[in-house]
Amino acid sequence: MNIAIREKPIKLMWLEALKRRLTEKDIDFSYYNEQFRRVDAGFAGESRVDREWLELICPYTFFVLHNLNLMNSAQHSHQLDTLFICTNFMLVVEIKNINGRLDFDDITHQCIRTKPDGTVEGFPNAISQTQRHMQFLKVISQNYSLPIEGAVIIANPNAIIASHPNTIPIFHVSGLQKHLHSLFKKYSQATLSDKQLTQLAQHLLSKHQPLKIPAPIDPSRFRHGVLCPKCQYKFKMHYVRGFWICSRCHYASEEIFAEALQDYRYLVRPTITNKQLREFFNIHSSDAANRLLRKFQFPFSGSYKNRVYHLPENLVEYMKPFFRSS
Ligand SMILES: [Zn+2]
Structure with missing residues (x-):
């Protein structure tokens, strides 16, 4: 069987x-x-x-x-x-x-x-x-x-x-x-x-051919950032010392980043750089973005400055063990 x-x-x-x-x-x-x-x-x-x-x-x-x-x-x-x-x-x-x-x-x-x-x-x-x-x-x-x-x-x-x-x-x-x-x-x-x-x-x-992600849609059509699940994903959350805090209801979560990054993986591309992370998720400091990317030990290619991180499939599952609370 x-x-x-x-x-x-x-x-x-x-x-x-x-x-x-x-x-x-x-x-x-x-x-x-x-x-x-x-x-x-x-x-x-x-x-x-x-x-x-x-x-x-x-x-x-x-x-x-x-x-x-x-x-x-x-x-x-x-x-x-x-x-x-x-x-x-x-x-x-x-x-x-x-x-x-x-x-x-x-x-x-x-x-x-x-x-x-x-x-x-x-x-x-x-x-x-x-x-x-x-x-x-x-x-x-x-x-x-x-x-x-x-x-x-x-x-x-x-x-x-x-x-x-x-x-x-x-x-x-x-x-x-x-x-x-x-x-x-x-x-x-x-x-x-x-x-x-x-x-x-x-x-x-x-002979199995894995299905591909449907044709990408223009990123200007969807909301960027980490979005608050308590506010039906209508409001953005801000990154403060390792946590994401909702601008409206003040809900705070560390792990919500995994879901947001998974959205990025499916809707934008399966790789991310420091600059792309800062732009999409509205993180101001390059050092903070760097710490965040290294924390999850994503496979990467390229030299230090131009490093490209490869986001694994089943990202939410993959990222779980890296959070403090888990
Ligand atoms: Zn909220």
């Missing part, structure tokens, strides 16, 4: 940073808010389904891979929410976390959602998406001839699955265990040895 931990998608981290900093007056404010809502709901749905894998009792050796992003020969991406692979078969799982009534149209290949208030909306059809992924997996795993199955899982318990074609099973998350057990029965003979299975998983992981 081998279950990869699902990481927060980079797009969600980026949207979280933007949500804190984009001004309400911005022309795209509601667009990004809606994007955030969708991506955040998607991640919550995937995390909900992930819990089911932990409870799975599988008679065969298996891997569960999350958020695998593969490129096909036409350079189009296949983002697989979850791929279950065992010695007997593989299962492509597409996860949707939407509520309301869902109608999957087999002719138009559309998914139509009707909200309780009657609003009708179109969504990408998860059934067609799953079929597309299955076709592709067939090509890239052809040397292993493992049977490929697909399923669409609805993570929101309030969604009503109405009309849908019978091509791919579609069910609520609570049905996952039962569905897997029916597949264990259907494929009771192993196609691969444990060693071949591991090879296949490694083969797929080697």
Whole structure:
């Protein structure tokens, strides 16, 4: 058994940073808010389904891979929410976390959602998406001839699955265990040895392309500085002897800097110099900025004066042990 931990998608981290900093007056404010809502709901749905894998009792050796992003020969991406692979078969799982009534149209290949208030909306059809992924997996795993199955899982318990074609099973998350057990029965003979299975998983992981941060937006569009979480990120905090103090409510925090620097990493760039730190976070003294940068032992390049610090991923986690209070 081998279950990869699902990481927060980079797009969600980026949207979280933007949500804190984009001004309400911005022309795209509601667009990004809606994007955030969708991506955040998607991640919550995937995390909900992930819990089911932990409870799975599988008679065969298996891997569960999350958020695998593969490129096909036409350079189009296949983002697989979850791929279950065992010695007997593989299962492509597409996860949707939407509520309301869902109608999957087999002719138009559309998914139509009707909200309780009657609003009708179109969504990408998860059934067609799953079929597309299955076709592709067939090509890239052809040397292993493992049977490929697909399923669409609805993570929101309030969604009503109405009309849908019978091509791919579609069910609520609570049905996952039962569905897997029916597949264990259907494929009771192993196609691969444990060693071949591991090879296949490694083969797929080697083709994984991490998603990139969306195209940067102009820094003049978002609030700079360390922003006060108690004031809904609307007011700046000032740096006073190692602490950040809100100009409005006087809330003081040392650790809030980690979140702010993470925002900088996602919205501006993944490296920072002394000068850039002073400008973005409004620190007047070069020595203070220097002490702050060295405190976290970031990897760096360049000579003393032109030093460029490289901000690691998962910055908030990385910085935690360096704070006095931790
Ligand atoms: Zn405040």
